[in-house]
Amino acid sequence: MAPAVPEVVLGIDLGTTQARVAVFHEGTVRLIPTSGSDARSMPSALAVDGSGQLLVGTAAISESERAPRRAAMGLKRLLGLRARSPRLRSFVGLPYSVSADPRGDAGIELHGRVIPLTDFATQLLRELKSAASTFLGREATRAVLCVPAYFDARQRAALREAAEKAGLNVLRVLNASAAATLAYGHGRGLARKRVLVLDLGGGGFEVSVVQVTGDDLEVVTTGSDPALGGMDFDARIAEALLSELRAQGTASSEPSLDWGPLRSAAEATKVLLSDQEEALVRLPDGAASSLTRERVEALTADLAQRVTEATREVLESSSLTPQGLDAVVLVGGQSRAPLVRRRLEESLGVPVRSDVDPIGAGALGAALLGRSLLEIESGKPGATVSDVLSVPLGVAERGGVLRRVFERNTRLPADKTLVIPITPGPLSLAIFQGPSPVTAENEYLGALHFQLERQGEAEIHFSLSQDGILSLAATLPGTKRQPVPLATEELDDAAREALISRSPFVTEAKESPTGLFSGLRKLFGKK
Ligand code: ADP
Ligand code: MG
Numbered sequence: 001m002a003p004a005v006p007e008v009v010l011g012i013d014l015g016t017t018q019a020r021v022a023v024f025h026e027g028t029v030r031l032i033p034t035s036g037s038d039a040r041s042m043p044s045a046l047a048v049d050g051s052g053q054l055l056v057g058t059a060a061i062s063e064s065e066r067a068p069r070r071a072a073m074g075l076k077r078l079l080g081l082r083a084r085s086p087r088l089r090s091f092v093g094l095p096y097s098v099s100a101d102p103r104g105d106a107g108i109e110l111h112g113r114v115i116p117l118t119d120f121a122t123q124l125l126r127e128l129k130s131a132a133s134t135f136l137g138r139e140a141t142r143a144v145l146c147v148p149a150y151f152d153a154r155q156r157a158a159l160r161e162a163a164e165k166a167g168l169n170v171l172r173v174l175n176a177s178a179a180a181t182l183a184y185g186h187g188r189g190l191a192r193k194r195v196l197v198l199d200l201g202g203g204g205f206e207v208s209v210v211q212v213t214g215d216d217l218e219v220v221t222t223g224s225d226p227a228l229g230g231m232d233f234d235a236r237i238a239e240a241l242l243s244e245l246r247a248q249g250t251a252s253s254e255p256s257l258d259w260g261p262l263r264s265a266a267e268a269t270k271v272l273l274s275d276q277e278e279a280l281v282r283l284p285d286g287a288a289s290s291l292t293r294e295r296v297e298a299l300t301a302d303l304a305q306r307v308t309e310a311t312r313e314v315l316e317s318s319s320l321t322p323q324g325l326d327a328v329v330l331v332g333g334q335s336r337a338p339l340v341r342r343r344l345e346e347s348l349g350v351p352v353r354s355d356v357d358p359i360g361a362g363a364l365g366a367a368l369l370g371r372s373l374l375e376i377e378s379g380k381p382g383a384t385v386s387d388v389l390s391v392p393l394g395v396a397e398r399g400g401v402l403r404r405v406f407e408r409n410t411r412l413p414a415d416k417t418l419v420i421p422i423t424p425g426p427l428s429l430a431i432f433q434g435p436s437p438v439t440a441e442n443e444y445l446g447a448l449h450f451q452l453e454r455q456g457e458a459e460i461h462f463s464l465s466q467d468g469i470l471s472l473a474a475t476l477p478g479t480k481r482q483p484v485p486l487a488t489e490e491l492d493d494a495a496r497e498a499l500i501s502r503s504p505f506v507t508e509a510k511e512s513p514t515g516l517f518s519g520l521r522k523l524f525g526k527k
Helices: 057-066 088-090 115-135 152-163 178-187 230-247 253-273 295-300 301-317 338-348 362-376 493-501 513-523
Strands: 010-016 018-025 028-031 046-048 054-056 098-099 108-109 111-116 142-147 169-175 193-200 207-211 214-225 280-282 288-292 327-331 382-387 393-397 401-406 414-422 425-433 442-453 456-464 470-475 482-484
Touching: 010 115, 010 178, 010 362, 010 382, 018 115, 018 362, 028 152, 028 362, 046 108, 046 111, 054 057, 054 115, 108 115, 108 301, 111 115, 115 152, 142 152, 142 362, 152 169, 169 178, 169 362, 178 193, 178 207, 178 214, 178 327, 178 362, 193 301, 207 301, 207 401, 230 253, 230 288, 230 295, 230 301, 253 280, 253 288, 253 295, 288 295, 295 301, 301 338, 301 382, 401 414, 401 456, 414 425, 442 456, 442 470
Parallel strands: 010 142, 142 169, 193 327, 214 382
Antiparallel strands: 010 018, 018 028, 046 054, 098 108, 108 111, 193 207, 207 214, 280 288, 393 401, 393 425, 414 456, 425 442, 456 470, 470 482
16 A cells, blocks of 8 residues: 555745745745745736736746736735725825726736736635645645735635635635744743734734744734835835936836836845845846945834834733733844834834744744644644734724724634614614724625514624634524625625615714714724
């Protein structure tokens, strides 16, 4: 009989700028070589070639060098968002147009086509799966996926769906910072240690406090800024380069033409300046200029400041102090900038460690969890990760406020039942997820519609899986508990308002609505 081939589970981190896949193989956990330029990662880039074919990874980067307008980067943060998502507005200055795909989700316009972001994610995941299968010498089909903490239930479900389309069986979806903590804690034999993990990647910043005992993790709190990452640093530098070129009269009159290559030049220089004081910038038109680290630090000082502020906010919101932490671990590519580390150390007053691979930590941690799931399957002990909900979720009230069903930091999985007194007739509930107390500022997940025949009480059961994905059930008068589908079609403003105006919940107006909102905003630290 042929020896049984050991099962493997891939750990996949589809980052905003780089995608990586790792596996526990022959006794160690390692990143798998892909066809990327840095062979351990694949650019999370998308392009359309002259014949309309979708390209991802290095092929997309090559295409972008030929035809910048046929390529796009930084797309992951848009995955699973609606075309009318309020969060899209925080991604200012996107170098491509976003429009609605056939499902009303954000898609991107390239070369006269609207490309659904799930198509992009599916293709990228297919390439990662294929790189892993080549490396292992057989098809790998099971995976643990990392997501940013700020991903809402819809975005998590969209990633899962894309992975399934790519032929992957997804065992678990977990927050990238929890995965990074697993990679950090692995083999260190920690006992009840409280670790602050900061992940500053290409397109977002995440903060988590995790209690670690051996390979068992309990996330205590998380927070994030989904619009703060390396790409924002690049944009600052590119803007400065552009105004310099304009001052010299060499910039083209149509700046968007030069934006892609200009950003790439800015990024390459930024990376060099993490290790050296001065670097040459190779400008797209063949000219060269030079930049110092000092200048780049001045251009990006406020971004580093936001990193420290977001970190302090998360600690303060959970009544934690830097001194009460056992370790501060910094991961993510942009964390290599000396300015970021310096500002964090100044602000926290404790040393910041970097003894875990800042680039691969997410994928490596996901692969470690994958390996543990296999062990647990075969009856052995394995690592466990108990995560929390990062973004509150609730139902719209008539009056504009979001009635929270699950608060931030609710331990997952979680269940909650809303009991609603009802009369015969229609009943609709609109479900939103987001940090704002104001419904319209959050992400619309979908609606529940019932046609009620009897008077009594309706029980609506909300369940969040361990992965942060929502499912719903209802118990209506005279019926048994039944799963109910979320109507997810996109609604225009008028239809959304009409839906919210039929909510069975009413905001109790102790103050005028505007006074109430600004009061609430202040309370939640929003401008
Ligand atoms: P993501 O997971 O979002 O794809 P990564 O953690 O891979 O992000 O980090 C990618 C970001 O890190 C990019 O913006 C890249 O420019 C930046 N980066 C990579 N290396 C360095 C470096 N040495 N110094 C500064 N920034 C870096
Ligand atoms: Mg990342």
